[in-house]
Amino acid sequence: MKLAMLCGGHSSERPISFKSARSIVESLENTPPFLLIDTGRSEVFTDFDSQMRKNPLPPSPALVKKLLSHLEIHGIEKVCIMLHGGTGEDGHIQALLDLCRIPYTGSGMGASHVGMDKVLSKIIMEYYHVPTPPWTYLSKKGHTPPAPPFPLPVIVKPASEGSTVGLTKIEKECGWERAVEEAFQADDHILVERYIPGRELTIPVDETGAWPPVEIQPQKGLYDFESKYSEGMSRYICPANIIPSLLEKMNRDALLLYEKMRLQGVVRFDIRLDREDYFFLEVNTLPGMTSLSLVPMSFQAGGISYRELIQRIFYG
Numbered sequence: 001m002k003l004a005m006l007c008g009g010h011s012s013e014r015p016i017s018f019k020s021a022r023s024i025v026e027s028l029e030n031t032p033p034f035l036l037i038d039t040g041r042s043e044v045f046t047d048f049d050s051q052m053r054k055n056p057l058p059p060s061p062a063l064v065k066k067l068l069s070h071l072e073i074h075g076i077e078k079v080c081i082m083l084h085g086g087t088g089e090d091g092h093i094q095a096l097l098d099l100c101r102i103p104y105t106g107s108g109m110g111a112s113h114v115g116m117d118k119v120l121s122k123i124i125m126e127y128y129h130v131p132t133p134p135w136t137y138l139s140k141k142g143h144t145p146p147a148p149p150f151p152l153p154v155i156v157k158p159a160s161e162g163s164t165v166g167l168t169k170i171e172k173e174c175g176w177e178r179a180v181e182e183a184f185q186a187d188d189h190i191l192v193e194r195y196i197p198g199r200e201l202t203i204p205v206d207e208t209g210a211w212p213p214v215e216i217q218p219q220k221g222l223y224d225f226e227s228k229y230s231e232g233m234s235r236y237i238c239p240a241n242i243i244p245s246l247l248e249k250m251n252r253d254a255l256l257l258y259e260k261m262r263l264q265g266v267v268r269f270d271i272r273l274d275r276e277d278y279f280f281l282e283v284n285t286l287p288g289m290t291s292l293s294l295v296p297m298s299f300q301a302g303g304i305s306y307r308e309l310i311q312r313i314f315y316g
């Protein structure tokens with residue numbers, strides 16, 4: 001089967017996508033080659049170092065046409081989507097591939113879109129009684145209240161950005177206006193959530209079930225961009241030490257959401273745990289896949305090596 005891997009893209013997570021793709025390529029050294037395509041430039045490439053130095057090109061019909069022509073010329077029969085954030089994760093690329101009848105890894109268009117939008121995801125969580133932090137929705141076109149709607153601290157974040165871009169924890173009321181402004185710079189739709197103190201967890205799920213939970217201990221404050229991507233800025237414990245009855249409940253809710261949100265492939269739920277009360281924050285439909293990422297860590301604890309995990313994603 002002729003395979004292609006899409007990476008790079010236009011989002012703020014472009015460098016992370018290249019890192020995931022590069023780890024995968026390195027792990028598959030003895031298997032048949034596949035085509036690497038940077039969707040941010042619609043370029044076929046082989047050298048990660050030089051591709052990562054290039055900026056994405058402005059989206060246009062010509063850029064989309066070029067992407068499709070690569071798929072056509074090379075007779076691509078299946079695509080592995082290793083894009084993070086933006087149009088690669090929110091259903092756009094998935095829709096384009098659906099129109100071409102080319103199968104791809106991960107969730108479909110609708111589930112990707114809902115998964116990327118924290119407002120829509122939280123509405124589904126509430127519908128199925130899965131605990132999520134109390135929240136309100138603000139739109140750029142609508143009214144912004146002069147003060148936070150919950151007792152401080154609160155979290156202000158864009159509905160559809162990843163990697164903690166535009167997210168602020170407000171501890172003093174004077175930070176409200178600036179936090180809202182910053183979140184609106186990333187998205188026209190934002191949410192304000194009650195801050196949940198306590199522990200930070202993430203649980204990968206795929207068609208076969210929930211995988212061991214990972215606890216994340218950022219060295220300072222929030223699990224933000226720096227804590228996520230700088231070495232030594234966070235400590236990871238896997239499997240996290242959680243009382244079995246509590247873990248069972250969280251896993252049950254994670255599997256319920258996986259089914260109801262119609263997710264596919266490997267996803268990751270981010271969760272806060274305040275003593276014995278847990279709160280689902282979001283789902284990541286295209287989680288990071290470098291050999292040091294959280295999903296590979298969890299699968300490793302579940303007895304699946306990085307290489308096996310990649311084989312499952314790619315060829316499964």
Ligand SMILES: Nc1ncnc2c1ncn2[C@@H]1O[C@H](COP(=O)(O)OP(=O)(O)O)[C@@H](O)[C@H]1O
Binds near residue numbers: 133163193224282
């Ligand atoms: N309501 C909240 N209470 C406590 N911490 C939060 C809350 N919302 C977000 N955070 C912190 O910010 C991080 C990023 O938020 P998240 O909702 O997962 O968005 P994303 O990962 O897409 O930026 C979380 O991992 C957590 O550390």
Ligand SMILES: [Mg+2]
Binds near residue numbers: 163270282
């Ligand atoms: Mg997250």
